[in-house]
Amino acid sequence: MELPRAAYRAAFDDAPDGLAIVDPETGTIRDCNRRYRELHGGGECRGQDVTDHVVPIRDGEGELLDRLDAAATDDEPTNCRLRAAESVPVELRLSSITVEAADLLLVRVTEIEEGAEKRRDRKRKARAIDEAPIGITITDPAQADNPLVYVNDEFERLTGYSAGEALGRNCRFLQGPETDSARVAELREAIDAEEPVTVELRNYRNDGSEFWNRVTIAPVHDETGELVNFVGFQEDITAQRQDRAELELAHELLETVPSGVARTDLTPEGTFEYVNPALVSCLGADSADQLCEYDFADFYVDPSDRAELLEELSEGDTDDVSRETQLVTLDGDVRDVIVTASVSEDDSGERHVHKIIQNITDRKRNERALERYERLVESLPIGVYQNTPGSDGTFTLLNDAMVDIFDADSKAELREQPVRDLYVDPEKREAFSERLREEGAVTEAELKLRTLSGEELWAAVTAIARDTEEGTVFDGVLQDITTRKEYEQRLKEQRDNLDILNQVLRHDIRNDLQLVTAYTDFLGEHVDEEGEEYVETIRQSADHAVELTRTARDIADVMLTADRDRHRVDLWQSLESELDEVRSKHSGAAITVTGSVPEISVVADEMLDSVFRNLLTNAIQHNDSTIPEVDVAVEERPETALISIADNGPGIPDRQKEGVFGKGEKGLESSGTGIGLYLVETLVEAYGGDVWVEDNDPRGAVFFVELPKVESADS
Structure with a gap:
């Protein structure tokens, strides 16, 4: 009985081996079963070249094609690998078949059992690797x-x-x-x-x-x-x-650390079991063997220190105990040390005491010296400090004098202030810092600083730049020289003023004396009517010389007085006395007072008379009118008194108004010196007032003096 066609198809599709029907002339796959497709990745295989699917292991692809062309039947299997899974070894067999009167090839692909086991082994290995x-x-x-x-x-x-x-x-x-x-x-x-x-x-x-x-x-x-x-x-x-590095380091440290290390037993004497080289040196021994001949208790200056240390360890309240004590060396020297002890138990149950002995003899000596130094630094009347460099430099050390100099409440408050903020000009801080870094030391640098309360001061700073483990630091001392600077400034101004006075007086007195000498030559023994003119000239010159010396005396008095005692002065009394004196000396001038002078007092001193005398004299001597006219007026203001002195002279050009009170100023055509005006400005400013000049109408100049009033409650 012939099986139905469907049965053959089912047997073909369900076969355990991969089956493919191939055209022997072209190698094209006409049909294939499910297993064949699985071996080639599950995709469609029909219409593809069979030689593209396999990779021969030993034979070349050319031989495979030759066999296809020859339509070999039941040939010996060919070992191959599939291109879709090269790790899968297979046997490839070829058979001739006839399908619907067409001569074709049946390609059977069988997975090698040994390869499958190896593949499973590879998978296990791959999973193990993953x-x-x-x-x-x-x-x-x-x-x-x-x-x-x-x-x-x-x-x-x-x-x-x-x-x-x-x-x-x-x-x-x-x-x-x-x-x-x-x-x-x-x-x-x-x-x-x-x-x-x-x-x-x-x-x-x-x-x-x-x-x-x-x-x-x-x-x-x-x-x-x-x-x-x-x-x-x-x-x-x-x-x-x-871990390895720590073990190596621990071993190396035991032999190289500067602290002594020892292991002793737990007996009261504490027999040495191990000592490192640092402890050998600390206790004055020649070798570890020599030191191990002694008990640790032998080295305590006060043996009770060791007993107390062991007692504290035995109580078990802490893992280790530290104590400052003193040890005596084999040479009899005493060492200050810190002993840190701990107890351990080995595998046999035996207990040991481990000790670290830190020699602090030098440190204790330095501490004592530092204490003396700190007491000295704190008692110094000048500031001592240390600060870090750079724009954000801060103080790291300060003495009490620094706190006082900068009006700080405490050292902590001053440490919080950036150093640059204490400079009036922060750029000066940068320049000083750079100079100190370059030169290494700066001596007596004069710097203008500002306290925390905003007061400005002058300081003389001497500092050095020093390298430390933390970086560069500046160590310095600072002295408040504000009083000295102010005194130096006053001395300088006085010297300058005296120098000017000397020059002006020599010049003017020499000129006047030359006139006296010249006109005296004309007088001879007798004076006729013509000679009277010369006598008058001599008289005026002499008067001028006297006035100059008087003004010079006033200036010298002002310059040599460091602090003038300003007090209440009656304005009208001072002004009236000088008006009377000037009128008596210059009878040809017309001097008037506009309005009444109020009864007020101003802040001044006895030199106020000189202010009015010089302004009145200046208005007459520098006047080119036939009859010099001078008008005086006083205006009372809420807080000041304003005095004006106007003349009908040539006036003062605008370009000279600001400098008319300067040193040695004088009119171009004037025989005067201007020294009196310099004295006027100096005195008025000392009183807290102001002085200036304006044009008069229709001609001439008006000098204004404004002085602070003294209120009646103050009088």
Whole structure:
């Protein structure tokens, strides 16, 4: 009985091997079953070239095509790998069949059982690699720059880079500027030589954090000896290196630390079991063996210190105990030390005392010297400080005098102030700081500073720049020289004024005396009517000389008096006395007073008379009118008194108004000197007043003097 066509089709589709019907002339697949499609990735296979689906292991593709052309039947199987899954080895058999009178080939693909087991083994290995607790990488040396083609999960966790971010890149992307170039070169040489190598490198994760990576690279060769790839193992050994470094450091420290280290038993005497070189030196021994001949108790100046220390340890309230004490060396010297002790128990249950002995003899000596120094610094009447440089410099050390100088409430308040804010001109701070850095020391620099209350002061600063472990600092002393500077300024002004006075007096008196001498020559023994004119000239010149000497005396008195005693002065009395005197000396002048002079008092002194005398005399002597006219008026204002003295002389040009009170000012045609006007301005300003000049109408000048009034309550 012939089976139905559907049964054949079902048997074809459900066959356990991959089956494909192929045109022997073209190699085109006419039909294939489900298993064949699965082996080739599950896609459509009909119409494709069968030779595109397989990769021969030993035979070339050309032989396979030859066999197809020859329509070989029941040939020996050909071992192949599928292009869709090259890791799957298969047997490929060819058979001739006839379908609907057409001669075709049946290609049967059978998965090799041994290959399946190996594939399962490979899957197990792949899963083990993926889940391995260390980072595993595979690189492809056949590609340029040996890129990563595989990384496992632990590599992603270890480095912070996903597989997508890592694949295609060389492993050196984990390196940074701190990676040891020598170890990298060692790794590179081994890779070039196709030899296994292990190095420890400082690497960097994706987030920038560093870790120590133990990298092992091993080459993988195929059965022909050709290099296939490199397998890498990456292990985070940061903690291991730290532990190893700490152990090495601890051992090194025991032998090299400047503090003494000892281990003794727990007996009252404390027999030495171990001492380091520092303790040998501290106790004046020649060697550790020599020191171990003694008990630790033998070295205490006061043995009770050790007993109390052990008692405190035995109470168990703390892990370690520290105490300042004194030890005596084998040479008899006394050492100030700090003993820190702790108790441990070894595997056998025996207890030991571990001690760190810090020699603080020098420190204690320095502390005592520092205490004396600090007492000295605090008692100094000048400021002593230390501050940091730069625009944001701050005080780090201060004495009490600095607090007083800058009107601070405390040292803490002054430390909070940036140093530059204490300068009237902050740029001076920058210049001083730069100079100090360049020269290393600055002596007696005079700086204008400002206190916390806003008062300005002059200070003489001497400072040095010094390098410390924390950086450069400025150590200095500061003395308030405000009083000295003010005194120096007054002396300078007095010297300048006296110099001017000397020049002016010599010049004017010399001129007057020349006139006296010249006209005296004309007088002879007898004077006739013609000689009377010369006598008058002599008289005027002599009077002028007397007036000059009087003004000079007033100026000298003003300049040599540091602080004038200003007080209440009756304005009318002072003005009236000078009006009377000037009228008597200059009878040819018309001197009037407009209105009445109010009975008021002003802030001045006995030199106020000189102010009015010089202004009145100036108005007459510098007058070119036939009859000099002078008009005086007084106006009482709310807080001041305004005195005006007007004349009908030539007036003062605008360009000279501001300087008319200056040193040695005088009119171009005037025989006067202007020294009196300088005295006027000096006195008026000392009284807290003001003086200026304006044009008179229709001609001449008006001098105004404004003086502060004294209120009746003050009188």
